[in-house]
Amino acid sequence: MNIATERNSWMRVQLCRVFKRYVSPETPVELLKKKTQAERICRDFGRDFRAIPVVQAKFDSRPLPDEALCALLWEYKDRGKKGYDLTERFFDLFQSLFSTKSEFVIWGPKRAGQDVQAKSIWPDYPNDSRPLDFVISNKDKSRIYAVGLARYDGDRGGAQEDDRTGGYKNCADEMLAYADSRGLPVKILFVNDGPGLLLGTMWEDYSRIEERDPKRIKVLTLRMIPERLTADWLTSGMENA
Numbered sequence: 001m002n003i004a005t006e007r008n009s010w011m012r013v014q015l016c017r018v019f020k021r022y023v024s025p026e027t028p029v030e031l032l033k034k035k036t037q038a039e040r041i042c043r044d045f046g047r048d049f050r051a052i053p054v055v056q057a058k059f060d061s062r063p064l065p066d067e068a069l070c071a072l073l074w075e076y077k078d079r080g081k082k083g084y085d086l087t088e089r090f091f092d093l094f095q096s097l098f099s100t101k102s103e104f105v106i107w108g109p110k111r112a113g114q115d116v117q118a119k120s121i122w123p124d125y126p127n128d129s130r131p132l133d134f135v136i137s138n139k140d141k142s143r144i145y146a147v148g149l150a151r152y153d154g155d156r157g158g159a160q161e162d163d164r165t166g167g168y169k170n171c172a173d174e175m176l177a178y179a180d181s182r183g184l185p186v187k188i189l190f191v192n193d194g195p196g197l198l199l200g201t202m203w204e205d206y207s208r209i210e211e212r213d214p215k216r217i218k219v220l221t222l223r224m225i226p227e228r229l230t231a232d233w234l235t236s237g238m239e240n241a
Contacts, residue, residue, distance in 0.1 A: 004038035014073050022055050024048065086222070087111060087133060087150045090191050093225055094136075101231055104145065108134035118147070118175070125178060130171070136189075136234060145234045147175065148189030153197055165205035172209055172217055179216075185237030189229070190219045197221065
């Protein structure tokens with residue numbers, strides 16, 4: 001409960017990592033990410049918490065400096081940074097490519113920041129929590145050309161790969177179903193980079209997502225953008241909207 005009162009989110013996350021390793025290995029990581037779950041963690045897992053004297057004794061038996069603990073706390077120090085770098089580079093590249101086409105603006109969190117919620121663009125959007133990394137629109141945001149996600153894929157496969165591509169498929173299906181129900185010509189962009197794309201199965205899964213509706217879905221790496229992301233594609237179908 002004391003950890004949950006820590007205001008510095010970075011410090012709170014680090015304390016939760018130590019807590020999970022030393023006090024409650026059974027506590028799911030997802031619960032530890034939310035300070036509002038502190039009471040639930042105590043209620044559901046408290047009976048298996050290691051006693052504080054045991055934790056203190058184990059901690060005191062560790063070497064100083066404790067290289068293993070340092071590695072545990074340091075391994076995620078740049079977590080998310082590559083994703084932020086990707087988003088920033090995409091924004092800069094888009095603005096450079098479309099600098100002469102004043103009808104296009106791109107907005108959203110360029111690096112860290114709160115995602116744009118689909119609900120904030122379309123108040124009747126059926127999913128209250130559909131985050132978007134960027135939106136491409138006209139200057140006054142009255143016409144939405146495209147929305148999308150930008151992700152950096154690490155070099156792990158397995159569940160990470162399935163979660164990412166499955167999440168993209170669900171997002172595309174949900175967005176297109178809504179667009180069809182409202183007659184909106186909005187496009188969907190998935191911008192990806194990183195060594196994970198070298199996993200053949202991941203790239204094939206991405207390709208299949210685009211193949212579902214290539215006139216409205218594109219999956220791109222940064223190097224593909226100058227050739228494949230065009231004004232014609234973004235504006236196609238707008239004449240009937």
